[in-house]
Amino acid sequence: MSRDTSRLVTLMAEAVDFSVRHVEAGGLPFVGLLVADDGSVSDPGVNLVRETGDPSAHAEIVAMRHVLQERGLTSLKGMTLLATGEPCALCYRFAAEHGVDAVHFAVDRTTVARWGFDYRSSYDALGTDRLLIAQGAQLVTVDRGLEPFARFLELHGTALAPQH
Ligand SMILES: [Zn+2]
Secondary structure (H helix, E strand, C coil), rough: EEECHHHHHHHHHHHHHHHHHHHHCCCCEEEEECCCCCCCCCCCCCCCCHHHHHCCCCCHHHHHCCCHCCCCCCCHHHHHHEHHHHHHHHHHHHHHHCCCCCCEECCCCCHHHCCCCCCHHHHHHCCCCHCCCCHHEEEECCCCCCCHHHHHHHHHHCCCCHHH
16 A cells, blocks of 8 residues: 555545544534645535535535635645545536546445435436546545444434435
8 A cells, every 4th residue: 555545544534533423413424525735634524505505515515615715726636535425426526627636435326325325316417427537536445434324324314314
C-alpha cells in the first residue's frame, strides 16, 4: 500500500467514525470530505436537506460548496472527494462540474441500497456512468465502513431511509 493510499484509508476511517457519531446525534450516514493535493483536508460535510430546505444539500455537495466558498475557489481541481456512501448522481455531477480529480467511497451503491438508501435509478436518469469521475471512482475498504448505515437502521428502521 502506498503512502497516499494508506492516508486515504486513514482519512476514510475518520470520516466513517464521524458519520457514526453524526447518526447517533440524529443525522444521516452520509459524510463527504475533500483532500487537496497539498494534503489539506476539509471539514466533513453532512446532509443539510432537512435543515436548509435545499434539496441539493447532500453531504458531499455541502463539503464541496464549503471548500469553494472558504477558499474563494471556482474549481476543485487537484482535490479528491471521500464519501462514506457512494455519491448519488447529483453529487457525482457536482464533482465533475467543479473539476474534482477523484472520488473514493467506503460503501458502494449496491450495498447502500441494501441498507435502505436506494438512489440507483438516479444514475441512469442523469447519465452518471458516462462521467469519467464516476467511472474512475474507487472503493476504499475500512473496518467500520458499514457501521453508519447499520446504526441508522437500528435507530430509525427503514421509514426515514429514502431521503438521501
Ligand atoms: Zn448526493
